Amino acid sequence: MANIIVAFSKPEDAKSIKNILTRSGLQVITVCTSGAQVLAQAEDLSSGIIVCGYRMTDMLFSELHDCMPAEFSMLMVSSPSKWVAQVPEDIVCLPMPLKVHDLVSTLEMMIQANSRRRKKLRQQPKQRNEEEQTLISQAKNLLMERNNMSEEEAHRYIQKCSMDSGTNLIETAQMVISLINV
Numbered sequence: 001m002a003n004i005i006v007a008f009s010k011p012e013d014a015k016s017i018k019n020i021l022t023r024s025g026l027q028v029i030t031v032c033t034s035g036a037q038v039l040a041q042a043e044d045l046s047s048g049i050i051v052c053g054y055r056m057t058d059m060l061f062s063e064l065h066d067c068m069p070a071e072f073s074m075l076m077v078s079s080p081s082k083w084v085a086q087v088p089e090d091i092v093c094l095p096m097p098l099k100v101h102d103l104v105s106t107l108e109m110m111i112q113a114n115s116r117r118r119k120k121l122r123q124q125p126k127q128r129n130e131e132e133q134t135l136i137s138q139a140k141n142l143l144m145e146r147n148n149m150s151e152e153e154a155h156r157y158i159q160k161c162s163m164d165s166g167t168n169l170i171e172t173a174q175m176v177i178s179l180i181n182v
Helices: 013-022 035-043 061-067 100-123 128-148 151-165 169-180
Strands: 005-009 028-032 050-054 070-078 093-097
Touching: 005 013, 005 035, 013 028, 013 100, 028 035, 028 050, 035 050, 050 061, 050 100, 061 070, 070 100, 093 100, 128 151, 128 169, 151 169
Parallel strands: 005 028, 005 050, 050 070, 070 093
Antiparallel strands: none
């Protein structure tokens, strides 16, 4: 389930939105009136959606957007006249007066999009830093010299040892280097 934070300057507006979302089966983590409260809550969560108005008590939606973690999406609910001031592409906007069906369906769409984005990120190969790449290359070179393996065979050997031992590729490369250099 997605973490939803509701933020409006008027507490009664925020509570109304929360009640609508809760009745629709969506989980609202907290209700905030300031951008600082939203950012503090967002720090404790891995990802989520911020449903907010144009202005909180201490900042505009654009300032909150600039400070919020990258794993969060924003849904701004406001008068369309306020959208003319260059709303960033990644902010979804809904017009006031708000229709319950539009709010719920838009949030469900955003939740699905966030879920797909997280899944896609998990499926991407891990980016290794230069030090880690050098370590793996050293282990492959040692295996190629000592055991007359091709680079592909050495890499597969390290991968297989890593899977068999339940360690990551870097730890396995370190073990290969320490065992051969004994």
